[in-house]
Amino acid sequence: MTATHRTYPLDESVDAVIIGTGAGGSPLLWRLAQAGLHVVALEAGRAWSDPSADFATDEVAQSKLYWLDERLSGGDQPTAFGANNSGIGVGGSTLHYGAYVPRADPRDLRLHSLQGVAVDWPLDYADLTRYYQEVETFLGVSGPSPYPWDPARSYPLPPIALNTAAHIMRRGCDTLGIKTSPAPIAALSQPYLATGSEHRHPCVHRGYCHQGCRNGAKASMDVTYLPAAVAAGAEIRPQSFVTGIERDPQGRITAVLYDRNGITERQRCNAVFLCAGAIETPRQLLLWQAADSTLPLNDAVGRNFMAHVSTQVWATFPQPTYLYRGFPSTLITEDLMRPDDADFAGGYLIQSYGILPIMWAEQVARSRPLLGQSLVDYLMQYPHVSGLGINGETLPNADNRVTLSSEKDARGLPKPHITLTLGENEERIHLHADPTLRAILTAAGGADLWISRRTAHTIGTCRMGTHAKNSVVGPYGRSWDIPNLYIADNSVFPTSLAANPALTIMALALRTADHFLQQR
């Protein structure tokens, strides 16, 4: 970040404190700073000043980008955290996200109206579309124009080059008559300069995108919205872990307390935006209430945790695949969003998977019952494997939730306990996807197929809605319980959508920011 970094005194009641600098907090910080507001972002992790030198091309070393404070994962289908979905550092999880950014399918926002399940989103799709367009332009999303499943849509840059996994998926899908397309990817296929942003270099296809982009081609927040926010006058305080709030007699938050390098600081403020993700956001609210029993919080806080059904199938091919090179996931099909033979609500998209050896081998270790020499022999097949996976709708279930465990972390705070038990609809999506993925890989020439039953992304837990009795925030992210608290991250999603969440998080965050500015 080259801009002069403005700072604000702790005793100034700034217009807003933003907790978290991921896909939610960053666009919001920028929008508010652009409007001339005095805004401070608190980020639990550190800032990386020079990714080209700070980031090693090594899977183990780059675990420094993952949120590694321990979470307890329960329910019948415990989901993995850390590398799977949770980041830390200025830029949040976008530092290691796959930057696979399809828009939501409009039908996914109306599951209750159209299919009689779950709930509808409390907004119009058209309202999201303009924000999608804005974010895609700002980030420099590379993708096909027109987009095959939405011909009105175009992307600012041509698609990212396909890697081998994508070519394999395309070959299999072509044989089966499934339409594919290069996916919308938030990484640059060409040099790019967005209005209000800095010049960025194109992707060099090094393949370590989940380990942090070294040249700024991937649109993580640290090279897009955050430098723009700083240039507009925002302050970012790294290594600042929020530990509590103070409120006035009317219940409004007047200050945020946080631990910064072992010292408790207190930033006065007029509003708070909680953007810490679907686990830490409800955890913060529950911690605040644990410290102050008079804090009003409705029962929906922490409930309806969702993670995408993310079944993957892997196969071995005669020729080398070299999955470590190229952008990891570059092909998509949305043909299965509402398949004719569906016996489930919602649907799923399929994406090709390039993958690095350790991330792949960890799935092998969890999913294949191989031990001893047979495990070694199979892992030695890494140069010849390729895979496919889905993002499938997971319906909300109030019993899937984040609570505080009795176990304490290094800060002395209760660790979060998360439960996830998938229902019949998720099982049906999985049972539809499994043979579909196998057929594609077999048609492409793959053998020795195996399945990894996994879940991905963290969604829900502070859902938005139209009534306080069954939601945590209103249609624009404003808390029903605390008048100057807003939430802008994946926790507000009422349903999971099949689309990867990052783009929708950013779009919603800008929408929340605009609403806040209009209300002032």
Place this chain on the structure above:
Amino acid sequence: MQSPFIQLLQSDQVSPQTRRILEERIALPGYKPGFFTAEEWPLVEAFSEAVLPQTHPFTNAPCAALIDQALTREEGSGWRYAALPPAPIAYRLALQIIREALTQADAPTIAILLNQIQHKQHDTPTFPISLWLEGFKVDVVRYWLAHPDTMVALDYRGFADDRLTPHDALTEIQVIKQAQR
């Protein structure tokens, strides 16, 4: 004459920070465990070798030492199964169960025991040791694949990206794509 791997590692295709990390792994000195006791240590090493033998191909990744190091430093992966106790307790419990199973009168071989554990035959309501084994397998494969010996065995070149240009990578992908036809 240096091996092709060392030549690549020392070339300008590898960033200094990546080279430093890989060289440190090659040069791991004799290791003295900090978490495991003298009694537990040989068992952990044997169990690691049983899960993933390093003879064919020959590799020399100190998986047990790196697991010990992580436990000593209280490093984790950001989550654990709620059904398991914290990692230090889970490891001690698992090793106790394994030791008892291997020293009983009609003891199974370590390979058979591993298989039994994986198939939940030693799970109890309070300690599902099969879930612990899953995590142990994950740790072992991670440290094995992170080691330069294994990269040599796989002819792995992913770490060499420092001077990569879009043209280089696309040429490489084109070659692969043609090979796929």
